[in-house]
Amino acid sequence: MPLYMCNSAKGTIDDAAKPKIAADITRIHCDVTGAPPQFVHAFFVEDSPAQPLGDKSAMLFGSIRSGRTDAQKAQIIEEMQASIQTHTGLSRDEIGMITADVPASWVLEGGEIMPEPGEEAEWLAKHGHHAPAE
């Protein structure tokens, strides 16, 4: 967690663009929230009924830990939409994004309940990782 699930119309996002967008998603999430990259998942699917596209060509659904501010969420949305636009050529109007807050205590990752935002360093140390410099 976070999990960023990008659903798009078939053929909209090619295989060359996916790792670039995933790298941007990871960087943006970490830059905005201070979270370490180990937690960031970015998955791409096509025409998935589980994540409706509505009138968009691409929709990014971000499940993020509760505790992020409205300003952080707005920045995440703005910058991730821009990344998808850059790497696909879609117009901004064709790209949608929403986020959903998930309490950290609802999530087990790496065999442990996820840390609350800002408490990641101790969690990572316990799992043999080192938090990156922020």
Added chain:
Amino acid sequence: MIPCNCVVQEGQIPDDTAAALRASISEFTERAFGAPAEFSWLAVPERSGFTASAPSTSSIISLRAPRAVSLSEREPLLRELCGIWTDHTKCSLNEIVGVISDPVAE
């Protein structure tokens, strides 16, 4: 029925393993919440899943409890759920994200 959303990497879990996994998870939800699981199973295509910007081997299992669950109850349930996943798939605990959410507030 207990809604249970699974996201896996395509080709990572053989069909027979997935079937046995779903059966064990449904037994788990019967024990924990008194109802079988109703699955949404999504396979992320090859070259389409990334964790920390690298190709992902991670799976996500997310189920919605029919009632509010305290942390003292939720944590052992999550451990059991993720344990079922690792037992069947032989993945590591670092490759499974388990979520048990409370019901949506009316």
